[in-house]
Amino acid sequence: MPATATLNPSALPRSEYxxxxxxxxxxxxxxxxxxxxxxxxxxxPAPVEDLARRADAVVHGRVASLEASxxxxxxxxxxxxxxxxxxxxxxxxxxxxxxxxxxVLGRRWTKVVGEPEFRLGEEVVVFTVQNPHxxxxxxxxxxxxxxxxxxxxxxxxxxxxxxGGPMETTGYRLPTQVPLALEELKRxxxxxxx
Numbered sequence: 008m009p010a011t012a013t014l015n016p017s018a019l020p021r022s023e024y025x026x027x028x029x030x031x032x033x034x035x036x037x038x039x040x041x042x043x044x045x046x047x048x049x050x051x052p053a054p055v056e057d058l059a060r061r062a063d064a065v066v067h068g069r070v071a072s073l074e075a076s077x078x079x080x081x082x083x084x085x086x087x088x089x090x091x092x093x094x095x096x097x098x099x100x101x102x103x104x105x106x107x108x109x110x111v112l113g114r115r116w117t118k119v120v121g122e123p124e125f126r127l128g129e130e131v132v133v134f135t136v137q138n139p140h141x142x143x144x145x146x147x148x149x150x151x152x153x154x155x156x157x158x159x160x161x162x163x164x165x166x167x168x169x170x171g172g173p174m175e176t177t178g179y180r181l182p183t184q185v186p187l188a189l190e191e192l193k194r195x196x197x198x199x200x201x
Contacts, residue, residue, distance in 0.1 A: 052169040053147055055192065059199040062134040062146050064097030067155075067193070070129045071102070075110035083117040085110035087125050089133070095196045097135075105135055105143040123152035123167075130155035132165060132192060155189060163189035 059065060068089030075085045089103040108119040123145055125131065134151040135143040145151030153165040164186050165171040171187035 053150060055170060055195050056199050058134045058146055058151065059096065059196040061136065062096060062151070063137055064103070064135045064143060065095040065132065065196050066092050066097070066103045066135070067095060067132045067189070068092035068103060068130075070125050070127055070131060073125060073127060075112040077112055077115075082108070083110040083112045083115050084108055085125075089131070095132075095193055103133075103143070105133060105145065106138070107144070119148075121148040123149040125152070130163075132189070153187075153192065158186075165189060165192055 053061075066089060068091050070087060071090035072088040073085055074088075075083060077083055085107045087105050087107060089105075090101070092099075092101065092103045094100075094103075107122055107125075109117055109122050109124075111117075132153040132155065134146040136146050138144050150167055150169055153167045153171065155163050155165055158164050166184075166187070169184070171184065
C-alpha cells in the first residue's frame with residue numbers, strides 16, 4: 008500500500024509552524040488595514056452622460072485587429088482597429104483606431120493598470136479622447152470601454168465593470184451594475200448637449 012502524507016501543523020517543528028503563522032497574520036493585517044486605503048484612492052464612477060460630454064468620439068464597432076508596436080522611445084503600445092464603426096459622437100468614417108499603453112511585443116510585456124482589454128471580434132462601444140500625440144485613447148481607462156453581450160432574449164447588453172452587468176441578481180454589485188441595453192446607452196449619449 009502506498010504511503011500517504013497529510014500536513015498536520017502541530018507535527019511541524021515549532022519554529023516553522025510559528026513562522027508560517029506569524030507570516031499569515033502579518034499578510035492578513037496588511038490586506039485588512041490597506042484595503043480601505045486602496046478603495047479610497049479609486050475614482051468614483053463617471054456617469055454615462057459625463058463620459059459622453061467629455062469624449063471626443065463615441066464609437067460602436069467590432070475589434071478587427073490588435074497590433075503591438077514600439078515607439079521611438081522604446082515604449083510598447085497596442086493599436087486597436089474597429090470596423091463597421093457607428094459614430095454616436097465625433098467624425099464619421101468606416102473604421103476607427105485607438106491606442107493602448109499595454110501590449111506584448113516579442114518577450115516584452117507592458118500592462119497599464121486600469122486600462123481595458125480588447126479581443127479580436129469583440130463588439131464594443133468606446134468613449135475616447137485624443138492624447139498629446141493625436142491618437143484616440145479610452146476615456147477614464149476601463150470606464151471608456153463597454154463590451155457588448157447578447158442576452159438570451161436577443162437584446163444587446165453592455166458592461167464595463169462599473170456600468171451594466173449580468174442579468175443574475177446573486178452576489179455583490181454596485182448600484183450602477185444593472186443591465187444596460189445598447190439602445191439605452193446610445194439614447195443617453197445622443198441626448199447629451201455639446
